[in-house]
Amino acid sequence: MLLEKKSRNFLNYFNKRDGCVILASTEAGLMNKLNEILSLIDGYIGGSQWFVFLLLGTGLFFTIYLKFPQFRYLGASLRIVRGKFDRAGDEGDTSHFQALTTALSGTVGTGNIAGVALAIHLGGPAALFWMLVTAMLGMTTKFVEVTLSHKYREKASDGTIAGGPMYYMKNRLNMRWLAVIFAIATIFSSFGTGNLPQINSIANSVHATFGINKLLIGGVLAVLLGFVIIGGIKRIAKVTSRLVPLMAVIYFVGALAVIFYNYENIIPSIRAIFGDVISGTSAAGGFLGASFAFAFNRGVNRGLFSNEAGQGSAPIAHAAARAHEPVSEGLVALLEPFIDTIIICTLTGLVILSSGVWTEKMDNHFQDADLQILAGTYSDANEQDRSNLATYLLEEDGINLFSGELDVVDGQIKSDVTILHARSVAESVEVLKDGKAFSGSLTVVNGHVPLEQKVDFYGKSLIHSAPLTTEAFTRSWFGDYGRYIVAVGLLLFAFSTAISWSYYGGRAVTFLFGVKGVIYYRLVYVLGFFFASFTDTTIVWTLSGITIALMTIPNLIGILMLRKEMKSEVSNFWKEYSDFFARR
Template identity: 80%
Template sequence: MNKLNEILSLVDGYIGGSQWFVFLLLGTGLFFTFYLRFPQFRYLGPAFRIVRGKFDRQGDEGDTSHFQALTTALSGTVGTGNIAGVALAIHLGGPAALFWMFATALVGMTTKFVEVTLSHKYREKTADGTMAGGPMYYMKNRLNMKWLAVIFAVATIFSSFGTGNLPQINSIANSMHATFGIDKIITGGVLAVLLGFVIIGGIKRIAQVTSRLVPIMAVIYFVGAVAVILFNYQNIVPSIISVFSDVFTGTSAAGGFLGASFAFAFNRGVNRGLFSNEAGQGSAPIAHAAARAHEPVSEGMVALLEPFIDTIIICMLTGLVILSSGVWSEKLDNQFQSADIEVLAGRYVESHEADREQLADFLLGRTDLARYTGGLQVTEGRIAGDVTILHARSLAGEIVVSKDGKPFTGMLHVVNGHLPVDDGTRLHGKSLIHSAPLTTEAFTKSWFGASGRYIVAIGLLLFAFSTAISWSYYGGRAVTFLFGIKGEIYYRIVYVIGFFFASFTDTTIVWTFSGITIAMMTIPNLIGILMLRKEMKSEVKAFWKEYSDFFGNQKT
């Protein structure tokens, strides 16, 4: 597992985790923001009118309403990114990472407006009478670049697992295990069966399910989040200040958090922001292609609401919960995950300033420290030896080694800092935590107390399960594009099987794979919409020329 994670991390470092990818993503959004004169602000009002059905016409072609298309797309974006992804961004980049998530969402509203408009314009009707669309169709039908369309469709299939399948059930299973003690395999098995029943019904059943799940899960989560923030009211202003104060300098050490550089906060904030709202990834256009609409621009306006709701509202809410509760920098009792463990040669003491600085520089990649190789003697669960164990980017303490539920006595074999724990051996102790467990812990810091865990567990269950449903549709449409409608049934079977196995797979590996697949989809889509920038502008002008009176003389 460690070796696999190393390979995936190396690949991710050249693609999704690289600076050039971040600049391409933000640069495209900024370009269209100025090129189309800030549509994310000017078109919010018309977007809400369209969602309410005020722009509908009798006989519009499509399979879903504007609202159902929005909720289907939202269910694909509102998922673990809003609960686990925000926590991971803060864990890696500190509070400043939230600012870059916010900035990504703001420019992402324009990106999503553009990609949905162009994809909706070039959608097609499939053999079974349903509408199919997405970036692969404008790449094929408008750009005449079928090879690029094929690359995007293949990437969509992989990303349906990396974005909508594996991280979702993995986070659900972890949350259910931590909150209710339910075995991860049981959670995976039950939800895999339910997922199979839903996705067999196609887009109409998916739209019906998600249009009910999204409002329910939003209300539950909102109530729990506000309770935490108000309970810790004295930390609200300091938390908001911390988001903005270290934007260009990075976040200094706090508690068990050893600090983060500007580059780390910037990269992780943008990366997690994209995972959350998927602006530029090209996934939402697949859902919006099914909407009944006679004007592609109108559906693009509906789509720009997604990053606003998903990231600017829900992710910021989660961020304030984590920061105001203070758990992001606290070391908490937890079971260590193999991919998050690193054994260093020599002993580093956290209370010594020089040691803290060395560890911080090591975690940020500025310097290297000697990793331990050799045997570690363990007696009644306690490790002997001149070593330092890091877990979840923090110096771990109070470590107990167990095997089959009992204190372990024997030898642990460490290779280049990696400590294999796949033979039933487990490490428990105090360290920072991240992803869904961090958000879960934050939700206990309110009047609800320990019961706050149930809010996250239920919210995560609904959020992530609905995301898995929507992404099965995205991947299915990509399969249809490549192999025809008959290929979808085989894809759905593999999708459900993958969903089950991911429930008990290492979290860190799942998230690393996710970052790679996101980039694989995003890059060809951004290239495509930039090539069609002039057509996009003319579409917008033509739309307002015809419908400006309907929307109150909105200027182009």
């Protein structure tokens, strides 16, 4: 429980970093308090251990119950995506491929760039192994939720297809109240997951890389977003069916350039991913080590939220696909976690591991939420100190935080303390105020310098999230140009996520208020996208964690209640079409 509590608090900050949301000192009052309350609530729901086991358990149950469909039916999935199973007159708004790319554009996002880096930063190479295991189970969960949602879809008053978990909850389970909770949570999640943090991430990344004004970035992309989403699912599907392959090619080329440039580290990296699973990862460079439990926790957490298996978002996109059999669309969805996590996240992981940047300390501007001042002097070059620090990071025990007056002369700390930043012992630390070396005393309370003292800490430490992936991409034949690949990839990934989530939210609005309410939702969605490019979205990002759980929990309960129906659907499908797939 202590491990989970610490990792949850730690991740509340870093999940914000995945969306490039940085707490400013001017927002330290009421807004921070509200955010702390929301984080506490999320800690008991989406950030809790039971939620992780519910997700994993559901995937494991259906994997065994349906006899490992992610292995048995992969070939059939590929044939269906290629149009081999299509019939003239199939009802729907998009093709199988367009539905797949729309759903993928909603899941392939900043988590594939920043989330993998965060998992490795926290749990070491073994965390990637648990991401892959989670994806394998998630393939079955996606298969089930999409099949059931497609079966109970409806035609909206404007003639378009409306579907998603809320429809099987209403039409099959007769639990409209549960469907309403899911739909409301989907609307909030569309802003908290697919809209505000995504443009905030784009604006920060593009501004840092190219120096373009955030207001201009937000204005241009908001206009583009409005043009795409106001056209509805058919225009969204056309855009994503072109955008997803393009961003995949760009990212793949950059990733492979890093991996093969560091070819001598490929085998050692693969060994570390699988070899550290039981023992945990030993200290290496600035990395202080990670236990089995921490690697498992971080790998599962990042894997689950990378591919969204069980959340119920992808079934909304797949419901629009032209298909005469619900199971066939479920088989298409089975490919999503495979592409999103097993392929893309593995590539990102190998880039980070083979480049070696995950153990290197680099010049860094220390963030307050990631900085701790320890009483006494510790060195990661000393084996006993490393062991004590590793134990402290896992259990918050054995080392005392510094409280009192910190003496600083010309930016150099003179007190007997150790600066811990990004889970590493910081080196070459300087303290600046208004850009100049600070001299004087700083009041430290429980290892932290209060924000009102307005000082900045700089030095060398480990880095994480998107900056870690960005640095890794520079270790190739492209050199510093590799960072542009990450910037462009992040732009395309995040923008495509915003497009897909606008559709998810719009379908939830259709369920609750009818088609007439969608235009107002889209206008608010575009306006929110613009304003979030230059304002803080901390509270919305935290609220997103809660709404994701409020989407996922009823969806998992619903598909578990319909397990027998799902098994019957699959059995009947193969009885009728086994000869068709055998001939191809």
